[in-house]
Each structure stands twice: as C-alpha cells, then as structure tokens.
Amino acid sequence: MIRLLGDFDLAEEALQDAFAAALERWxxxxxxASPRAWLISTGRFKxxxxxxxxxxxxxxxxxxxxxxxxxxxxxxxxxYDVTDDRLRLIFTCCHPALNPxxxxxxxxxxxxxxxxEQVAAAFLSxxxxxxxxxxxxxxxxxxxxxxxxxxxxxxxxERLASVLHVVYLxxxxxxxxxxxxxxxxxxxxxxxxxLLPEPEAIGLLALMLLHDARRAxxxxxxxxxxxxxxxxxxxxxxxQIEEGAALVRRAFETRRAGPYALQAAIAxxxxxxxxxxxxxxxxxxxxxxxxxxxxxxxxxxxxxxAAVAMRDGPERGLALIDAILARGELQDYHLVHAARAxxxxxxGRRAEARAAYERALELAVEGPERRxxxxxxxxx
Amino acid sequence: MKYLCLIYEDxxxxxxxxxAEMQQGMADYxxxxxxxxxxxxxxxxxxxxxxxxxxxxxVRNGKLSATDGPYVETKEQLGGYYLITAKDxxxxxxxxxxxxxxxxxxxxxRPIMEFDQP
Numbered sequence: 236m237i238r239l240l241g242d243f244d245l246a247e248e249a250l251q252d253a254f255a256a257a258l259e260r261w262x263x264x265x266x267x268a269s270p271r272a273w274l275i276s277t278g279r280f281k282x283x284x285x286x287x288x289x290x291x292x293x294x295x296x297x298x299x300x301x302x303x304x305x306x307x308x309x310x311x312x313x314x315y316d317v318t319d320d321r322l323r324l325i326f327t328c329c330h331p332a333l334n335p336x337x338x339x340x341x342x343x344x345x346x347x348x349x350x351x352e353q354v355a356a357a358f359l360s361x362x363x364x365x366x367x368x369x370x371x372x373x374x375x376x377x378x379x380x381x382x383x384x385x386x387x388x389x390x391x392x393e394r395l396a397s398v399l400h401v402v403y404l405x406x407x408x409x410x411x412x413x414x415x416x417x418x419x420x421x422x423x424x425x426x427x428x429x430l431l432p433e434p435e436a437i438g439l440l441a442l443m444l445l446h447d448a449r450r451a452x453x454x455x456x457x458x459x460x461x462x463x464x465x466x467x468x469x470x471x472x473x474x475q476i477e478e479g480a481a482l483v484r485r486a487f488e489t490r491r492a493g494p495y496a497l498q499a500a501i502a503x504x505x506x507x508x509x510x511x512x513x514x515x516x517x518x519x520x521x522x523x524x525x526x527x528x529x530x531x532x533x534x535x536x537x538x539x540x541a542a543v544a545m546r547d548g549p550e551r552g553l554a555l556i557d558a559i560l561a562r563g564e565l566q567d568y569h570l571v572h573a574a575r576a577x578x579x580x581x582x583g584r585r586a587e588a589r590a591a592y593e594r595a596l597e598l599a600v601e602g603p604e605r606r607x608x609x610x611x612x613x614x615x
Numbered sequence: 616m617k618y619l620c621l622i623y624e625d626x627x628x629x630x631x632x633x634x635a636e637m638q639q640g641m642a643d644y645x646x647x648x649x650x651x652x653x654x655x656x657x658x659x660x661x662x663x664x665x666x667x668x669x670x671x672x673x674v675r676n677g678k679l680s681a682t683d684g685p686y687v688e689t690k691e692q693l694g695g696y697y698l699i700t701a702k703d704x705x706x707x708x709x710x711x712x713x714x715x716x717x718x719x720x721x722x723x724x725r726p727i728m729e730f731d732q733p
Contacts, residue, residue: 332704379726380616382703390705 236275238323238383240282243345243373248285253278319385321346322430325423327376327383329398337372338401340365346426347419357408357416391433398427399439399495406443411454411603417447428482434489438496441482445502448475459606464511476506494530497522516546533564541574549578569598573608580615589615617658617700617727618707623691624720626665643715651699656710660697691720698727 236246253274267273328341339358343349351369355362375381386394402423409416424440452466480503486496501522508514523539536559544552556575565571576591592612599605632640644662651657666685673680685692697714701707704724711722 330704332708379724380703382705384705386705390709 236278237327238320239275239279241380241383242377245282245285246278249278249282250274252281256281319430321426322385323383325398325427326385326394327381329394329401330376330381331394331397332379332381333372333375334368336360336365337368338397339404340369341372342401342423343405343419344369346423349419357413385431395431395433395435399435402427403439403443403495406446410446411458411460414450417443417450421447434486434491435493435495437482437486437489438493438499441479441486441499442495442502444475444479444482445499445506448472448479448506454603458603459610460603462607463505468509471506476503479503480507494526497526497529501526511545514545516542520546533559533562534568537565537568537571537574544578544581549581553578553582567598569595569604569608571595572598573604576608576611580611585615616703616707616729617698618704618711619725619727620697620699620707620711620714621693621723621725622695622697622714622716622720623689623723624694624716625690626692626694628719629665629694640715647713647715648697650713651697651710654710656699656701658698658700660695662695663693665694666692694720 236250237243240246240249256277257270257274261267325342325346328345329338333341336358340351340354343354343357344351349357351366352362355365358365376383385391402420405423406417406420409418409420421440421443424436424443427436428440448471449466451472452461452468452470454460479499483496483499483503486492487500492500501519504515504518504522519542520539523535523542527535527539537556540552540555540559543555553575556571556578559565560571572591572595576588576595579585579588579591589612592608592615595608596605596612599608629637629640648657648660669683669685671682671684673682694716697710699707699710701710704726707724707726711717711724714722716722
C-alpha cells in the first residue's frame with residue numbers, strides 16, 4: 236500500500252478503511268477469492284477518494300492520477316510479494332537521506348511494530364519529540380520522493396550498510412539492560428538474512444547471536460559488568476553459539492566477509508573456548524589484524540592490544556596502548572584507561588593501576604562498566 | 616519529478632587553479648552536462664559568478680536596501696546549479712553524485728515544489 240501511494244500515513248488510513256469495508260461486506264457478499272488483492276485495491280480507491288476530497292479543501296494536494304504516471308500498475312497487486320515489501324520497508328526506513336534517529340525510530344515502529352512510546356523509552360527521548368522526527372521523516376519520504384524499493388545492485392553495498400548500522404544500533408542500545416531490544420535486533424537480523432543473504436548481513440546476525448548468548452552471564456544481579464574471564468561459561472547459550480559460529484563459516488565461505496563477519500569470528504573464538512586461558516589468542520590477534528586492514532580504527536587497535544597482552548604478556552599490550560595514546564587518540568575514552576589499569580594490575584604495578592582506574596572512573600558514565608572499575612579500585 | 620542540485624564549492628579553488636586545472640574543471644562540467652542532456656535528466660543549469668559580485672536585496676517597511684556580498688560568510692559558496700528531472704530521490708542522488716563539484720564540495724539536492732494548475 237505504501238508502494239502504491241508513496242505516503243505512509245495515507246497508506247495506513249487507506250488500509251484501515253479497507254478493513255472497515257471488509258467487515259461490512261464480506262459477511263454479506265462472502266470472502267473474495269483473493270482477500271489480499273481485494274483489501275489493497277479497495278484501500279487504493281479509498282485513498283484516491285480521500286485525495287480528491289482533500290484536493291477540494293487544500294491548495295496543493297498530490298494528484299492521484301499521477302500514480303499511474305509514476306509507473307504503478309494497479310494489476311500488479313494480484314501477484315503482490317510480501318517478503319519483497321518487508322525488505323522495501325526496511326530500506327525505506329533506513330534511507331541515509333533521513334535523520335539518523337528517525338531511521339532507528341521508523342524501523343522499530345514500522346518494521347518491528349513498536350509504539351512511539353516504546354521507542355522513546357528505549358532511547359531515553361521524549362515521545363512527542365520522537366513523534367515529530369518521525370512525522371518529518373515521513374513527509375520527506377513523500378515530498379522528496381524517497382522510493383519504496385530495494386536499491387539497485389550498484390547502490391546495494393552502501394545502502395545495506397546503513398540498514399545494518401541501524402540494526403546494530405538497536406542491538407547495542409539493548410546490550411546491557413534491554414533484552415527486548417536485543418531480541419528485536421536479532422529478529423530484524425534474521426529477516427535480513429532470510430531476504431537478502433549478503434555476507435555482512437549474515438556476519439551481523441552471527442555477531443548479535445554470539446554476544447547475546449552471553450547475556451545472562453555478563454552482569455551481576457545488581458548491574459555490575461562481569462569480565463569475560465570470570466563469566467560462567469556453562470551458562471552461555473550453546474545453541475545460539477553454534478548457530479552464530481555456523482553463520483560465521485557461511486559468511487567466510489562467500490570470500491566477501493566484511494567487518495561484521497570478522498567481529499563475529501572473534502566473538503566465536505571467545506565463545507567456543509573452554510576458558511580465558513585456553514582461548515586461541517593468536518587466532519584472535521590475527522583476526523584483529525585483518526579487521527584493522529579492512530576498517531582501521533583506534534578502538535579496534537585497542538582491542539587488538541588487549542589480545543596481544545593475553546598472547547605475549549601485559550608489557551607488549553601496554554606498549555601498543557601507549558602508542559595509540561601517544562598519537563593523541565582515544566585519550567578521553569574510559570576503556571583505554573581501564574585496559575591500561577588491568578595490565579598494570581596484572582604486572583603488580585599497583586600505583587600505576589590505581590591512577591589509571593581513577594582516570595577511567597572520571598571518564599566513565601553510570602553503568603555496568605563503571606561499576607566494575609569501582610570494584611577494581613576497591614580490590615587494589 | 617524535478618530536483619534542483621545546488622553546487623557548493625570553495626570558490627577560491629577556481630581562483631587558485633592553474634590554467635590546465637581550470638581547463639580540466641571546465642571539461643569535466645562540459646562532459647557531465649552533455650551526459651545528462653543525453654540521458655534526459657537535464658532541465659537547466661548555470662554557473663554563477665563568484666560571491667564578490669553578489670548583491671543582497673531586502674525590502675523592509677517598503678524601503679529597498681541593496682548591500683554588498685552574500686548574507687553570511689561560509690567555507691563553501693553556491694557556485695552553480697542544475698535543474699534536473701529524475702524518477703525519485705535515489706535517481707536524483709545518482710545524477711548529483713556525478714556533478715564534478717561533488718568530489719570536493721557539496722551538492723544539495725532539493726525537490727521542486729509542485730503546485731496544481733489552476
């Protein structure tokens with residue numbers, strides 16, 4: 236319906252009108268042979284009526300006749316494809332020309348079916364402000380004519396990247412506290428893999444499944460982060476880890492594995508290791524090397540440094556972290572200082588560890604990571 | 616549907632350009648214009664004189680004021696435009712991405728408002 240009308244709100248109203256008409260007429264006239272086609276064609280006529288009425292009331296309404304000019308064939312609804320439409324909806328909601336917050340909000344609302352209030356609560360924003368952003372995004376879709384379609388092959392990698400980014404944002408928002416959001420993100424990830432099995436879509440789903448498998452063991456009941464080496468591995472969700480690891484292999488088999496698949500591969504090595512000590516740290520460092528070449532970033536370098544410290548000893552890790560800081564990068568990132576502090580602690584250099592934990596504490600916001608830093612300071 | 620592509624570039628680039636660079640720049644725009652004429656996207660387009668030739672005109676309380684220069688100083692200035700016709704925003708963005716100025720400046724794509732014929 237959105238594809239036929241090019242307007243989200245109009246499509247919603249039209250479909251409601253069509254359902255109302257169905258309630259009146261189907262019991263009397265019998266259910267039509269193709270209920271879906273009946274609803275869509277009725278909705279379309281209702282929408283055209285509405286536009287005609289509006290045309291008399293408002294100065295410049297869109298012209299319903301231009302629907303045909305825009306290349307829409309009304310007979311097309313007969314073999315209307317639902318899966319294609321869900322994919323179109325995702326790509327439209329995550330269109331890079333829309334405000335980033337609105338992309339996330341529209342995806343959760345239109346694709347996952349959350350209410351504006353639920354989305355606002357999840358992202359700690361005010362519902363009216365969020366509703367306003369959605370209204371603006373919807374009018375941009377209509378007025379700038381953002382097409383309701385899956386992008387052409389030429390644009391697909393870039394456009395898929397913005398869809399995956401939105402899904403990952405939703406997942407990360409739910410990382411510590413909102414299991415429901417993480418579940419929604421995984422559901423979206425599954426849908427994408429089913430509809431468009433591109434290596435990075437597969438990689439992202441794998442990454443989310445592998446991280447989510449550790450959800451129950453990641454924080455204490457009072458909300459403190461439990462570091463990987465102290466987590467109860469027996470409580471990790473084995474079936475999810477197996478599914479994630481299989482997806483990683485599938486992404487790598489395409490020989491087009493990207494950054495999500497690589498991060499998932501790293502998570503899989505962790506997830507499949509019986510303990511922190513028995514983890515294949517060389518494999519992890521190697522995967523980080525590939526990731527850095529593909530997608531250089533100081534945060535990835537920091538993670539690599541932590542893996543090097545596990546493989547070659549804390550001094551080697553420290554040297555790498557200090558090199559990042561010496562370049563003037565990540566100086567205000569609390570996890571850099573927490574990582575340095577951990578390495579000092581392992582070396583028994585308590586004064587330096589304390590100073591680094593204190594610096595991390597100054598920079599960390601309230602949350603599970605901060606709670607862990609506080610515990611470490613007490614333990615020193 | 617029609618879109619206006621506003622090309623914002625650092626106009627000093629053209630001032631500083633060597634004759635060869637200038638010629639290349641002109642040739643790039645010439646080739647782009649030809650390509651969108653052939654593809655049927657072209658409706659119109661012009662390059663503008665630099666902002667030091669601009670005059671800002673305002674009428675307040677019926678009184679005309681014409682002052683020198685653009686209204687605000689910016690790093691990139693409006694240097695020209697294309698009016699194009701495109702199927703939808705994705706199509707328009709594709710055309711806009713081929714405007715030579717998009718490689719170092721910014722091209723703003725604005726849909727043209729369409730009014731009903733009386």
